Amino acid sequence: MEFFWISFFLSLAVAHVTGLRCYSCEGDDCQETEVCKEHQEQCRTTVMTLQALPKMSSYILKGCDVAGKPNNSLTHFSGKYTVFLTEEHCNADLCNSRAPNEMSTRIARGRQRSTLDCYTCASSDKTCFKTTLVPLRCVLPRESCVDITSFTMPEEFPADEERIKGCGQLSQCQEPLGFHNQNSFYLIKCCNTSWCNNDVQDYKSKPLAPNGVSCYSCEGNSTHGCAPENVAKVQCQGPMTRCLEASGIHGISGEQSVLKGCASSSWCDSPYTSVYKNLGAIQSRCCAEDLCNDWIKDGTLKPLPHSQASHKVTAQRTLLSTCLLLSTALLLSSERS
Template sequence: MRGSLLDMRTLTLWLLLLAAAQPQVSSALRCHHCESSGNCTVETCPPGQELCRTTVFYNRWKGGEELEVVVRGCAVTGKDNSSMSYRTTQEIIMLKETVCDFDLCNHPDPRPSPTFPGSRTLECESCASSDLSCERGRILTLRCPDPTDQCLERVIQSSPEVSPSDERYVRGCGSFPDCPGPVGFHNNDTFLFLRCCNHSQCISGPMMKLSSHPLNELQCHSCEGNGTHGCSPEETTVTACRGPMNRCFEATGTHKYWGPGYTVRGCVAPTWCESPHLASTFFELAQPETFCCSGNECNAATRDATPRMGRAGPSLVLSPLLSSLPLLLLTRNLSPARGA
């Protein structure tokens, strides 16, 4: 009897060891993956991408031609639903991204996409840098396609040598997390600003620029990259903070394109400190660790570092931010040539 009991215990132990040695079934999220054309496949999301996304690009030209492109895949954890609609002198553009958090939740939807104009929606001033209508003051109006839309202005500055297709300035309609904000960030490489409001044509006047904001007496460390390229002690600068961007900020995580250990430092509006997911949304960082403080140069990587003083405005180096916003990428890569 005792021998049988020992045999059973030995067998149980071996079964437990064998089970522990078996490869574990992956619990990673699975999402539908579709490019701009072709059939969808199923992809397993990498670590840090625990959301499925559906991004819709819709374009209507002045002559009546239309284009709709839908892209599906994985998204970094922390992103939220967002949308933007705007018009230029020749076209109306709608960009919408929705996210969800369970297997294959971004399945193709047979329902038609929203069309312009909306009913009982706001009317907003609209322009874009793709045709320099914002810079030249050729402001039009746009009836928002969705009842939840607000009027918005979005600014992304990284270089004075950006090509005309880069939407440095956009006014129109949309919905973003934590808007009306202001959602502001700047360092010596990038200026990002987003503001929204809830009544028709509530945004007007000249386009927002970094120099439009007065200095606020705070100075913060500035860099974008990792510890050896972009955010090394030798490459880190100090920037003079402006306007509502009165907190020093640091976010570190795995960048969708640049890999782990990617860090962003600069000045932010308090909204960034209260909503850590903004680093995921605007910098494509998976599960970022964020830090805010209010003392001069308090976002230093090391206390003994002696950063050089940098310029207060955007530098000539193109920021990865310009390539990290899927909505912005769609306006560049999917718009057909004029006259096509």
């Protein structure tokens, strides 16, 4: 009997140590699995379908991911292709066995009434800053017109899509969501009337107007990127009127990472930092005074007064990850070659 209980508790300990298991592979025949790291709390399935009638091809990616990333979808034009992006997350062992078939769902339901007409573009084919944007009819009534801007300075991913417009279902996008510092700029806008995503401003060459707020800015860790000598001051732009600081574990490297900059109030209330910077076990804090984002010391968020309790980001629904934008550009490039 004693041996039974020893074995039982050992099995529990092993189960705890091994952590979440997910399918991790590329392609339709997905049999490989992986054990997720401690900071990876979800399984992910990403599907990208490229349609250029009569031809259609799909790409599937599966694996472990950090918490806080959502189920979302986006449709847009890029060159001769219609691009359908879908990403789903779950948090049980091997729960990402299936691949969402967004195209079958759309075809089965057909064009429904009360859908929007939106503009569509992709920066890879240089259509996002033209005076005449391409029209796109949304398929599902719950889709909004979307406008996503995402770039780094210098470019972290040279082939990445910096601007996408189209139809989509992006969570927590009722108000403009934005973050920027001296390294990055992200602005996500959704709207629910036809042709409302008609903004053609190039935010890289013509930034948004300063709003009078100043914040500390850095990206990296306490020895490189966010060391005291690397921290700069930036003038906040547009709706980014809060100072943000965050600390977490990078989803790929597994190293502690720090982020400081300007954010919109809506960004502060959502886990967009986790999505775009791929951070797990994240702790973040926003504040409303100039240069108030100085609480992270030695890579971690120090204890705050009870009146300013730290905010630990939970797994909420939010925007599609940069992985989708990067995957689009890379796969479209391979199709063209």
